[in-house]
Amino acid sequence: MKTLYDYYRLFPHTDCGYCGSTSCLTMLRRYCLGKSDLNSCIYFKSGELPSPKISYSPPHLKEPPTEKISYIRPCPSEPTKVTIEVNVLPQTHSPYGYFDMITADSIFDRQIPNLKISPSLGIVRIESEAGDVMVFSEGKVIIRRGADEKRAFWEISRAVRLLWATVNRKIRAESAH
Amino acid sequence: MMLDINKIREDFTFLRSGRIYLDSTATSLTPEPVLKKVLEYYREYRANVGRGIYNTAQTATSAYENARAEVAKLINAKPEEIIFVRNTTEATNLVANGLKFQEGEKIVTTILEHHSNYIVWLRVKNTKKLELSVVQSDREGHLSPSDFAAHIDRRTKLVAVTHTSNVLGVRPPIKEIVKLAHEQGSLVLVDGAQSVPHTKVDVKELGCDFLAFSGHKMCGPTGVGALYIKEDLQASVEPLCIGGGSIDDVGIDYYRLRGGPNKYEAGTPPIAEAIGMGAAATYLMNIGMDNIEDHERKLTRRMLQGLANIEGISLYGPKDAEKRAGIISFNLKGMNPHDVAVALDTTSGVMVRSGHHCALPLHKHVLNAPNGSVRASVYLYNNYDDVDVFLDTLAEISKTLM
Numbered sequence: 107m108k109t110l111y112d113y114y115r116l117f118p119h120t121d122c123g124y125c126g127s128t129s130c131l132t133m134l135r136r137y138c139l140g141k142s143d144l145n146s147c148i149y150f151k152s153g154e155l156p157s158p159k160i161s162y163s164p165p166h167l168k169e170p171p172t173e174k175i176s177y178i179r180p181c182p183s184e185p186t187k188v189t190i191e192v193n194v195l196p197q198t199h200s201p202y203g204y205f206d207m208i209t210a211d212s213i214f215d216r217q218i219p220n221l222k223i224s225p226s227l228g229i230v231r232i233e234s235e236a237g238d239v240m241v242f243s244e245g246k247v248i249i250r251r252g253a254d255e256k257r258a259f260w261e262i263s264r265a266v267r268l269l270w271a272t273v274n275r276k277i278r279a280e281s282a283h
Numbered sequence: 284m285m286l287d288i289n290k291i292r293e294d295f296t297f298l299r300s301g302r303i304y305l306d307s308t309a310t311s312l313t314p315e316p317v318l319k320k321v322l323e324y325y326r327e328y329r330a331n332v333g334r335g336i337y338n339t340a341q342t343a344t345s346a347y348e349n350a351r352a353e354v355a356k357l358i359n360a361k362p363e364e365i366i367f368v369r370n371t372t373e374a375t376n377l378v379a380n381g382l383k384f385q386e387g388e389k390i391v392t393t394i395l396e397h398h399s400n401y402i403v404w405l406r407v408k409n410t411k412k413l414e415l416s417v418v419q420s421d422r423e424g425h426l427s428p429s430d431f432a433a434h435i436d437r438r439t440k441l442v443a444v445t446h447t448s449n450v451l452g453v454r455p456p457i458k459e460i461v462k463l464a465h466e467q468g469s470l471v472l473v474d475g476a477q478s479v480p481h482t483k484v485d486v487k488e489l490g491c492d493f494l495a496f497s498g499h500k501m502c503g504p505t506g507v508g509a510l511y512i513k514e515d516l517q518a519s520v521e522p523l524c525i526g527g528g529s530i531d532d533v534g535i536d537y538y539r540l541r542g543g544p545n546k547y548e549a550g551t552p553p554i555a556e557a558i559g560m561g562a563a564a565t566y567l568m569n570i571g572m573d574n575i576e577d578h579e580r581k582l583t584r585r586m587l588q589g590l591a592n593i594e595g596i597s598l599y600g601p602k603d604a605e606k607r608a609g610i611i612s613f614n615l616k617g618m619n620p621h622d623v624a625v626a627l628d629t630t631s632g633v634m635v636r637s638g639h640h641c642a643l644p645l646h647k648h649v650l651n652a653p654n655g656s657v658r659a660s661v662y663l664y665n666n667y668d669d670v671d672v673f674l675d676t677l678a679e680i681s682k683t684l685m
Contacts, residue, residue, distance in 0.1 A: 121301060128631035128672050182621065182638050183655050189621075224683030227630045227676070231622065231684045240622055242629050250621055 110134045110208070113158045117149065124148050135226050138208050173247075173262070181251055187237070188252040190259065194245045194266055204245035205230070209272040218268075232265055239265045286570065286578045288666050295664045303633045303669045307662035308449055308477060308610050308640075310499045313559075317502055320562035324555045332554055333528055333545065347554055350561025351544070354509050357564040357572075358475075358494060359485040364517075366510045366547040367557045371476040372399040373523070374495030374510035375443070377547065378472050379403040381520040384411040388440040391469075393418040393426060393455065394649055395448045398641045400474040400495075404443060414438070420649060423601050424451035428459035439469040446478035446494075450642050450650075450658065451600030452583075452607035454478070461490040470516070476500055481579060481608055481662070483572040486511055498556065503563035507556035510547075517543070524549045567663075575663045579609035582661040582670055586611055589674035593681050599650050609661040612640070612650075615677075615685050620657040623680060631676040633669075635659045 117130045125146035127133035136142035137158075144150045144158070176191040194204065211225040220233040228243030237252035239261050247265060252258025292298050294314035304312060330340040332347040352362040368374045390404050394417055408415040416434045420426050435442060442464045447454050457473055464471045472493040478484055479494075480501035486494055494511040498504055512520055522529060522540070526549035531539045540546045567575065584604040590596055595616035601607050615623055624637035639646045639655040646652050659673060 123668065123672065126675070128676055132630065222684045224679065226683060227626065227679050229626055229630065229684060238619060238622065240625060244629075246629065248625060250619060 110138055110158075116155055118154075120149075122148070131228070132226060135208060135228060139225055141226065173266070176246075178255065184251060187250075188255055188258050189248070189250045190252060190255070190262065191246065191248045192262055194247060204273060205241060205243050205269050206272045207243050210269055213271060221268075230265070230269060232261075232268075234261060236261050241265050241269060286574050286663065288578070288664070291570070292664050292666070298664060301632060303631065303665075303672055305659040305661065305665065305669065305673060306634050306636050307480075307500070307665075308658060308660035309636050310505070311480060311502050311662055312664060313504065313563075314502055314566055316566055317504070317559050317562045321504055321555045321559040324558050331551055343554065346558050346561075347552070350558045350564075353561040353564040353568075357484075357568060358479060358496075358511060359487050360494075360511050361514060363543050364486075364511050364514050366512060366544045367552055367560075368495075368508045368510050368547075369506060369553070370497045370499070370508040371397075371474060371495045374493075374508055375400050375403050375472065375474065377510055377523045378441075378443075378493050378495075378520065379407045380523055382441065382470075383519065383521070384413055384440055386412045387414070387438065389414040389416055389436070389438045391416045391418060391431065391434045391439055391442045391444075391464075393444055394420055394644055395424055395426070395445055395451065395453070395455070396443070396642070396644075397445065397449050397474065397476070398643070399476075400443055400445060400472075401644065413440075417644075418444075420453075422649065424448055424453040424599075424645075424649065425601070426453075426455045428456055428463060431460050431463055435463050435467050435469055437467055439464070439467055441470045441472060443472045443474070445474040445476075446484070447475075447481070447608045447610070448600075448642075448645075449477050449610060450612050450640050450645055450656070452477075452610035452660075453600055454608065457489050457491065465490070477608065477610065480567070481572075482576045486513075492516055498560035498563060501560075501563050502566055503560035504553075504556040507553045507560045509560070517546070522547045522549065526550050528552075570663065578663060579661050580604055582665055582667070583607065583609040583611065585667060585670050586659065586661070586674070589670065590677075593674070593678050595681050595685050597652075599652070599656060610658065611660065612656040612658045614652060614654075614656050615681055618680075618685055620655050622684075623657045623677075626680050626684065627673065627676055630679075631672055633673050633676060635673075 114134055121129040125133045133142055137144055149155055173192045173194055178190050181187040181189045207228045208225045211223045222231045230241040232239045236257040237249045240248045247262050249258045249261055295312045297312045328339050328342040330343040332344045351365050355362045355365045390413055392404050404415050418430050418434050444455055461471045470492040473491040475494045475496040479496040492513045497508040529546050529549040531541045587604055590598055597614045599612045620637035624635050627633040627635055636658040640658055646655055
């Protein structure tokens, strides 16, 4: 058991909310950040789960991720601009996450302007003139107000490359099966 | 009386997945008793209405007319005063096209309106050479009777006003507006899309001449709505469509329309949907509109208190839950409303609306929010947990992503 995702695998995945967090994964992310107590989890408290020994090692991959386009549409409020959603992990049914935003937080530590990281929610938000990108830990990337399709895809690729070091290697290996 | 929320929630299978639905202003969820009624028509007695003489056709006609009676009861109207339409939008279009306007007459509306009760008047203004007068609200969306008094005069044919704003949740003083309008000989159309599903609406008490509302926002199916037209006005309002079912007699060079609601319901109506809307009206009346309103007020109070503590929030409309319905629009500083909505959905399964909510003039000229806003709204099936998860996630978004 090395990462929080390994630990998450042991969870019943009920997202019951009794701990006060919105999902088991959010609770674990908060725990890793020292913001929540595992005893708030009724499953942990009942002794069904072992005590965690979670550590991080930034993963790296040999092959680049494939991007699957979910949609390309005009922006709902600004029809001259474009909004695109892609998934860097096709068949992204894995609830464990793809980008590890806690690792992202420790790497970037708010050093890049216009980049905001929410390790607890598992979201990275990047603002740029060519469009605003949101990257979600489960592998979803959305750009809004993209100047045009070409620049929007460029911004998406840039965000994915930026977060390359945070890709949850183990999950990717599993989903390849 | 307290609502048994857990029991109510069991009726809404949509909620079983754990999703948190806070977008009932856009459309509501449908409970099992309503779905059952809709399917029952298709399964047991599917026939056209108002036409066949055989037994099953009579059963279908009775169910359709019974639905009309139930919808009428919900707003204290006579069944003959209820016309089934597609939705609120079709209802406002029916009035805009059906009233006999004379050149130079005036229509009064407000800056709070949904596009469906706004652009129809812009169009008729141009086609019939009318004047359109728009009543402005204050920053919170309040409108007082005196605001209307300055606009309504002898030339005013119609006052078209919302009962509950779909952005701010505020409720203009309809009774007073109706009194002012009637004194000047003007008619009043009330957009009840956001009021009829959530509060006790009594057309006799309001005194309005038209009331438009949708089935899909009151736990009914999509594709059906209702327009109340005061009985003595029906002779002077032309139908939007004519055809089968709406005539008394047709010859080679003439036709004569029927009286009553049939005049407006040309062609085969959405029968199953209308039956579903009737069942929804019954469902809401059984629970009690006052109970629903009380419940929503409690949730609204909790939501407003929670939102006030979130950093960087701009909350639109009154801060007092007593002065608004359970519709709350806001923005987080520097964040696009769509981004906030996506973050809420992806991380916590909370569904809220983002954008301008079909009310661009309001966002541009009153709220100064041309990019729109995020809107969370509650209904009878929401509970405190829904509100708390929404608030917790929003607080986290504000702390980490804003």
